[in-house]
């Protein structure tokens with residue numbers, strides 16, 4: 001897949017009509033439930049940010065997003081408009097219905113204290129990382145434990161697979177204001193860590209805010 005030929009898929013939804021609008025600062029987490037048919041937009045406010053995200057069936061939180069099922073289901077390593085994000089059970093959780101970035105990673109995983117020490121240096125061990133944020137957010141809900149952490153989506157992050165089959169953490173391809181929009185196909189719990197990483201070019205060594213907006217299903221009720 002070459003992203004040079006990418007044609008943005010834009011959304012007609014107006015932020016003025018959103019029922020929810022929140023800024024996730026760099027390094028912060030976000031946990032929120034979506035109703036079937038609601039639309040979630042994630043905006044890369046300053047560009048080249050990595051928004052580490054996991055999805056769960058709200059009705060059965062043990063049924064989480066599956067990177068492997070999603071990749072094999074669409075026969076593509078990268079996520080973009082049209083991708084259906086599948087759970088371990090095979091059920092569709094959400095579909096990407098707009099994308100002005102062009103490529104999102106679901107192979108690289110979330111940064112952790114352990115991966116930081118392997119990738120960078122041992123003195124990065126105490127640095128804030130996405131796994132810590134995920135755990136902090138999940139600890140607020142009794143239905144979740146650390147068993148529920150799974151391979152995630154890194155929205156706006158560029159992790160190309162080389163011809164040798166290796167992963168490269170490359171400069172970001174996103175820019176200020178680019179967004180991805182997902183339509184919920186079920187009741188879905190969304191977990192985000194807006195990556196605090198300071199050692200990786202994926203976010204230009206500069207973590208920045210991400211904005212999340214939600215619209216109700218057209219003709220749906222006003223419940224958020």
Ligand SMILES: [Zn+2]
Pocket residue numbers: 050052110111129130131195196197
């Ligand atoms: Zn991270």
